[in-house]
Structure formats: C-alpha cells, structure tokens
Amino acid sequence: MKKNLLLIALCLALSSISAQTKPVRIIIPQKPTESEHYAAKQLQTLLQKGGLETHIHTRNDDTPQSGSIYVGTCPFVNTDGYRNNAYAMLGDGNFFVLSGKGEKGTLYAVYDFLERYCGYRLFTPEALETKELHSFSIPTDTALNIAPAFDYREVLYFYPNNSQLYTDWHRLNNRADLNRDWGMFVHTFKNLIPHERYFDSHPEWFSMRNGQRVRDGQLCLANPYVLDTLCRNLQKMVDQNPQAKIWSVSNNDNYNVCQCSECLKLDSLYGGPTGTLLHFVNQVARRFPDKTISTLAYQFTRQAPQGLKVHPDSNVNIMFCSIECGRELPLETNPAESAFCNDMRNWQKISDNIFMWDYIVQFRNFWDPFPNLHVLQPNLRFFRDHGVKMMFEQATGEKNITSWMDIRCYLTAKLLWNPDLDADSILNDFCNGYYGIAGPYVKSIIDTMTSIVATSGQRLNIYGFAIDACEGYLAPKYMDQYRKMMALAYAAATDSIIHQRLRFFELSLDFATVELAAGGAFYEELFPEGDKLDKVRQMYSMLNRMVDDLNRFGVSQMMEMGISPDQYRELIARYIEKTFSYSNSYFRPVELRKPPTEPYTNEGGQDLTDGAGGILDYRYYWLGFYGDTLDAVISLGATDTVKHISMDFYFYPLSWIFLPQQIDYYISNDKKNWRLVGHHTPENPEILATPMIKTFNTDLDKPTKASYLRVVAIPLPQIPLWHRATGQPAWIFTDEIIVN
Numbered sequence: 024m025k026k027n028l029l030l031i032a033l034c035l036a037l038s039s040i041s042a043q044t045k046p047v048r049i050i051i052p053q054k055p056t057e058s059e060h061y062a063a064k065q066l067q068t069l070l071q072k073g074g075l076e077t078h079i080h081t082r083n084d085d086t087p088q089s090g091s092i093y094v095g096t097c098p099f100v101n102t103d104g105y106r107n108n109a110y111a112m113l114g115d116g117n118f119f120v121l122s123g124k125g126e127k128g129t130l131y132a133v134y135d136f137l138e139r140y141c142g143y144r145l146f147t148p149e150a151l152e153t154k155e156l157h158s159f160s161i162p163t164d165t166a167l168n169i170a171p172a173f174d175y176r177e178v179l180y181f182y183p184n185n186s187q188l189y190t191d192w193h194r195l196n197n198r199a200d201l202n203r204d205w206g207m208f209v210h211t212f213k214n215l216i217p218h219e220r221y222f223d224s225h226p227e228w229f230s231m232r233n234g235q236r237v238r239d240g241q242l243c244l245a246n247p248y249v250l251d252t253l254c255r256n257l258q259k260m261v262d263q264n265p266q267a268k269i270w271s272v273s274n275n276d277n278y279n280v281c282q283c284s285e286c287l288k289l290d291s292l293y294g295g296p297t298g299t300l301l302h303f304v305n306q307v308a309r310r311f312p313d314k315t316i317s318t319l320a321y322q323f324t325r326q327a328p329q330g331l332k333v334h335p336d337s338n339v340n341i342m343f344c345s346i347e348c349g350r351e352l353p354l355e356t357n358p359a360e361s362a363f364c365n366d367m368r369n370w371q372k373i374s375d376n377i378f379m380w381d382y383i384v385q386f387r388n389f390w391d392p393f394p395n396l397h398v399l400q401p402n403l404r405f406f407r408d409h410g411v412k413m414m415f416e417q418a419t420g421e422k423n424i425t426s427w428m429d430i431r432c433y434l435t436a437k438l439l440w441n442p443d444l445d446a447d448s449i450l451n452d453f454c455n456g457y458y459g460i461a462g463p464y465v466k467s468i469i470d471t472m473t474s475i476v477a478t479s480g481q482r483l484n485i486y487g488f489a490i491d492a493c494e495g496y497l498a499p500k501y502m503d504q505y506r507k508m509m510a511l512a513y514a515a516a517t518d519s520i521i522h523q524r525l526r527f528f529e530l531s532l533d534f535a536t537v538e539l540a541a542g543g544a545f546y547e548e549l550f551p552e553g554d555k556l557d558k559v560r561q562m563y564s565m566l567n568r569m570v571d572d573l574n575r576f577g578v579s580q581m582m583e584m585g586i587s588p589d590q591y592r593e594l595i596a597r598y599i600e601k602t603f604s605y606s607n608s609y610f611r612p613v614e615l616r617k618p619p620t621e622p623y624t625n626e627g628g629q630d631l632t633d634g635a636g637g638i639l640d641y642r643y644y645w646l647g648f649y650g651d652t653l654d655a656v657i658s659l660g661a662t663d664t665v666k667h668i669s670m671d672f673y674f675y676p677l678s679w680i681f682l683p684q685q686i687d688y689y690i691s692n693d694k695k696n697w698r699l700v701g702h703h704t705p706e707n708p709e710i711l712a713t714p715m716i717k718t719f720n721t722d723l724d725k726p727t728k729a730s731y732l733r734v735v736a737i738p739l740p741q742i743p744l745w746h747r748a749t750g751q752p753a754w755i756f757t758d759e760i761i762v763n
C-alpha cells in the first residue's frame with residue numbers, strides 16, 4: 024500500500040487542488056460492478072447534499088486525475104489480499120481512492136469517507152447529519168487499509184433491519200444476510216426431529232427426565248436412529264435450500280438434557296453433555312462435508328468438553344452464548360464471570376470457528392434504561408482476542424422500538440467494526456450531534472447510571488426489573504438528579520426534533536418511575552407532592568402520557584414476551600385501582616389453612632388483604648403455592664355484607680405457574696356452615712412465555728351478610744403433557760382478594 028502511494032505521489036504534481044475551484048470528479052471503473060456503481064452514486068448524492076458539485080466519469084487511463092475520487096477497482100490499489108469487505112482509503116491531496124473487497128467493501132469505504140473527511144453522521148435512519156462542504160479539499164497523506172474485527176457483525180435491532188442505508192453505513196449485517204447464509208439458525212432439534220411427528224411412535228428418541236421420556240425436551244443422542252433420522256431430514260432441507268452454507272444442529276431452548284444410561288455413558292466418555300453433543304454433531308458434519316454444521320455452546324453445553332476430550336470437526340461451528348452473564352462489569356474483570364471467561368478460552372483452544380451470541384438489552388423490560396454501555400467495548404475486545412469470527416449482538420429484535428435504541432445501536436455498530444475505538448468519544452460525538460446543545464446533559468445521565476452500575480457491585484441482569492435497581496442506579500436521589508438533567512436538556516434544546524429525541528430518551532425514566540412506584544419502592548419519594556390522591560393522579564398522568572408517547576413512537580411490545588403499551592397501561596391501572604380503591608376486605612385478618620411455599624410467602628395470609636395488588640413481576644406481592652391448595656379464611660366485620668368477590672391469579676407456564684383447576688368462594692356466619700357462592704374452573708392455555716394476570720369475579724344476587732369468606736383454589740394435579748416439565752407439580756400464585 025505504502026509503496027503504491029509513494030509511486031503515485033512521485034508521478035503527481037505537488038499542487039493540491041481544492042474542490043472549491045472545480046467540481047469533484049468521481050471516477051469509476053470502465054465496467055463497474057453493480058455495487059461499485061451504487062457506491063459512486065451514493066457518494067455523488069451525499070456530497071451534493073453538502074453543496075459540492077460532483078460528476079461521475081468512467082476511467083479511461085491509468086494516470087491519476089487530480090481533483091478526483093476513484094471509487095471501486097482501480098490501478099492505484101490492489102485489494103486482492105484483503106479480507107472480505109475490507110477497503111483502502113488512499114489520498115495525497117490531489118486524488119483519492121475508495122476501493123474495497125467483496126460486495127460491500129467499496130460502499131463501506133464511501134460511507135467511511137463521508138464520516139471521516141466530510142463530518143457526516145447517520146445517527147438513526149432518519150437522522151442523517153450532513154455538513155456544508157464549502158472548504159472541502161481532497162484529503163492528503165492518507166494510506167489506510169481498513170478491515171473489520173469480525174467477519175460477521177449483526178445487532179438484532181430495529182434500525183439495521185428496516186433501513187439498508189443504516190446497515191451499510193454502519194457496516195453491519197442484518198437478518199437478510201443471515202437468512203441467505205443460514206439454512207436453519209438455532210434450537211433446531213425440534214425442527215429436525217419434531218416431537219409432534221415422532222414422539223408417539225419413538226419416545227425413546229427423546230430425552231429421558233426423572234425416569235420418563237419427555238416431548239418438549241432434547242433428543243437422546245445415544246440412539247443411532249436419532250442420528251440417521253436427523254441426517255435424513257436435514258438432507259431434505261438442504262435439497263430444498265442448496266444455497267445455504269450453514270445449518271444449525273443444536274439443542275432446543277430448555278435444560279432437559281437426556282439422562283438415560285446410554286447418554287450418561289457417553290457423557291463420561293466425552294467429558295460431559297457438551298462432549299456428547301459435539302460427538303453427535305461431528306458425525307452429522309461428516310455426512311455434510313460441503314456444509315458448515317453449527318451447534319450451541321449454550322447453558323448446559325456452554326462449557327467446552329471437560330478435558331477437551333472431543334474437538335469440533337473443521338466444518339463444525341460453535342455458537343457460544345453469554346446468556347447467563349452479568350452486564351455490570353466487563354466480562355474479563357467481573358469476578359462473577361470467571362467461569363464464562365474460562366469457557367471462552369477453552370473453546371478457543373479447540374475451535375477457530377466461533378460464532379459469539381451476546382446479549383445487550385434488558386429482555387424482560389424493553390423500556391428499562393439498562394445502562395450497559397460501558398461493557399460493550401471491553402466485551403467485544405475480549406471476544407475478538409479469543410478468536411471469535413462472527414459476532415451477533417442480540418438486542419430487542421427487528422420489529423421493536425425500545426429504550427436507548429438509537430444510542431446503543433450506534434455505539435455497538437461502531438465497536439463491532441473496531442472494538443479499539445474509544446467508546447467515550449463515540450458517545451460524546453453521538454450525544455453532541457444527535458441532541459445538539461442538550462447532548463452533555465443526556466451524556467451525564469448515561470455516565471452517572473453506568474458508573475453506579477460499575478461500582479455498586481449489583482448485578483445488571485438481562486432478565487431484570489427496574490425494582491432490582493431501586494437502591495442502585497434508579498434510587499430516588501439519582502432519579503431526581505436525572506430529572507433535573509432532563510429539565511436542563513429540554514431548556515437548552517431549541518428545536519422540536521431534538522425535543523422528540525429527548526422525550527424518547529426520557530421515556531426510559533418514566534418507565535422506571537412507574538415500575539418503582541407500582542413495585543412499592545419509594546412511592547413517596549418518586550411522587551413527593553400532595554396527598555395520597557394527588558400522588559395517584561400524578562402516577563396516572565405519567566402513565567398515560569408515557570403510554571400515549573410510546574404508541575406515538577410506534578412501540579408495539581414492552582417486553583420480550585409481548586405486552587403492548589396499552590396492555591401495560593391496563594396492568595398498572597389495575598394495580599393502582601387495587602391499591603387505592605376501597606375494599607371491605609382491606610386489612611381483615613386472614614387465616615391460611617395451608618402455608619404458602621418459600622420463597623413466595625411475602626407477608627403470609629395478610630398479603631391477600633394488604634391493599635397491594637400484584638404486578639407483572641411475580642416476586643412482589645404474590646403468594647405462591649407449589650403443588651398445594653390455597654385455602655384461606657378471611658374474617659370480615661360482624662355487620663359486613665358481601666355482594667362482589669374478586670381475586671387474581673398469575674399465569675406464566677415458563678416458570679411453572681398455572682391457573683388453578685378450580686377456584687371456589689364460600690361465605691359463612693359461623694365458620695362452620697359454608698355456603699358456596701362462586702365456582703370457577705379456569706382454562707390453562709398452551710402459552711409458555713407470556714405472563715398474564717387473570718381475574719375471577721363472582722357477583723351475588725344481592726348484598727348478603729357474611730362474617731367469613733373462604734377461598735379454596737386447587738392447582739392442576741401436575742404440569743400438563745404439552746409442557747417441558749410435564750409430570751412436575753404446578754405453582755399457583757395469587758395476590759389480593761377484593762370484597763365489596
């Protein structure tokens with residue numbers, strides 16, 4: 024490269040030609056590829072946006088033309104030895120070369136040029152910041168060969184999947200790239216040997232758990248028929264999609280590894296369940312030598328085989344996942360993640376084909392601020408330095424608009440290309456460019472949050488809740504500080520676009536406030552003004568404004584398992600209603616005839632009449648009964664009447680929480696003779712991972728005098744057949760009984 028540059032420099036006149044005096048000539052090859060042509064057109068269009076006159080010409084000789092930018096293949100640089108999509112930027116003040124390898128290399132060079140030398144930024148697909156280019160001149164003394172740290176770079180977020188400009192500008196891959204290369208992506212045992220098709224005739228092909236074969240588990244990898252059938256089914260899929268290069272043969276998304284005696288023998292032979300899996304996958308890979316077979320190092324197969332007893336074949340890809348890790352500190356310096364780091368090092372010893380599946384958002388609550396920006400860079404460096412070739416940053420998916428998406432996606436994209444960039448400079452550049460004069464205030468909120476997370480010692484969990492941080496980065500004193508910063512930011516910002524961007528950022532603070540208040544943490548501090556009713560009004564008004572704005576920004580889902588903003592509004596309104604409306608049962612004594620199950624005991628029976636309704640986080644205000652009946656007697660006042668009875672139950676099969684099979688309400692005046700007044704037999708839908716709260720109401724014909732109310736709720740006899748934990752006892756969860 025340097026040699027080339029020197030040679031060219033000798034051939035050229037020394038005078039630098041400014042673009043002010045002449046239009047810039049963009050010179051393309053005589054036979055440009057489609058992508059070179061597109062790159063040149065993009066360069067022309069975007070330079071013209073900055074007021075610079077440009078013309079596209081076809082190159083007709085090998086003498087560099089001054090005042091020209093060469094786009095694509097040209098005689099002045101040879102990109103043959105470059106990595107795919109790497110590129111050269113070469114200039115001496117007279118002419119400039121933007122030339123890359125592969126489909127995107129030259130286009131990447133163009134966008135990099137616009138950022139680096141023209142000051143352009145693409146903050147979001149809608150926020151392209153251009154600059155006036157009056158004083159533009161061809162850059163001097165440039166000889167750069169720029170290559171990505173990772174061959175594959177995906178951030179699974181909305182922008183890269185809804186704007187090709189954004190994807191290309193930030194040199195990312197997106198779902199379309201993935202779908203082209205991968206025949207099947209992940210958790211594929213269920214596709215390769217579907218239990219619907221095979222379980223009834225061949226239960227022995229599926230994993231054995233606690234002495235019985237389970238439908239929704241893994242496969243029995245010791246069974247030779249499993250290997251043959253899986254390969255036959257895979258072959259059919261390959262025949263239908265021969266272009267796809269990579270096929271995943273990997274665990275389903277559950278822990279139910281086979282415990283049959285044959286599998287246990289293989290585990291001890293090959294160094295654990297990962298060894299058994301790898302031995303199996305190698306055999307598949309040998310039958311598909313021209314394909315790459317990818318498998319999962321995930322949860323119970325995250326550890327490389329003990330003693331490194333099996334090595335992956337050369338066409339086996341290891342998809343290594345960091346799902347359990349905390350995000351409060353960089354992986355390598357987090358004492359809690361030393362086992363993960365060891366696993367990474369062990370995989371590096373036996374594989375040079377590692378696909379890293381990393382997680383960068385709060386999946387349980389998409390609108391939590393989730394201040395993890397400080398760990399992105401060190402973690403990416405760690406992955407790069409341990410042989411990772413393909414990098415997948417799972418965020419909130421291709422459809423969801425979520426908190427900090429603009430800033431987190433931007434920073435992650437930059438670091439995926441080059442994890443040695445200075446993350447703080449990128450953040451400053453983003454904040455000052457995107458929020459203008461209000462930028463430093465937003466940056467200061469981010470800095471405060473991340474530094475509290477990094478120093479508090481508290482875990483930052485990708486499946487957490489705002490309330491987890493109620494004494495950390497979301498403590499009232501800090502929330503107060505963030506609100507003050509936001510007020511200064513709004514006051515500084517002059518235009519409505521910046522106000523909208525600030526509002527988008529602020530929504531994460533509103534969400535945290537509502538969550539903390541609904542979770543009962545610091546209600547007083549978060550809404551310090553007025554009496555109880557005023558506080559309720561303030562919370563309602565914050566909730567309503569937040570949900571209206573979330574809808575306006577196009578938010579469809581508040582968490583990985585669903586829940587739209589309007590459904591969220593309903594849930595919180597239900598909590599407010601329960602907590603602040605009057606019930607005859609409030610604070611009445613409750614006798615539990617069977618105790619709740621640890622750790623979901625809360626305040627015991629009093630939890631049912633304490634006026635605090637349960638929220639979507641089942642750890643708070645809910646009573647749990649594991650495989651056992653809820654049998655509660657509430658002592659009402661001597662003169663009380665009952666007209667309406669209402670009770671909520673939580674439904675979340677992923678955590679083994681089901682609705683009871685039967686709920687009965689009884690009343691009595693003497694605690695001996697009970698009269699049945701309400702009877703419910705709830706249906707349990709086959710929905711695994713969407714949490715729901717279901718209310719069971721009973722209305723009596725007329726107000727009826729009753730001194731006692733009894734509730735009996737009977738759990739399912741066992742977890743149903745369709746569920747991966749079939750046969751185990753089911754939980755029931757309830758929170759509050761309302762009597763009027």
Ligand SMILES: [Zn+2]
Nearest residue numbers: 243281283286
């Ligand atoms: Zn087995």
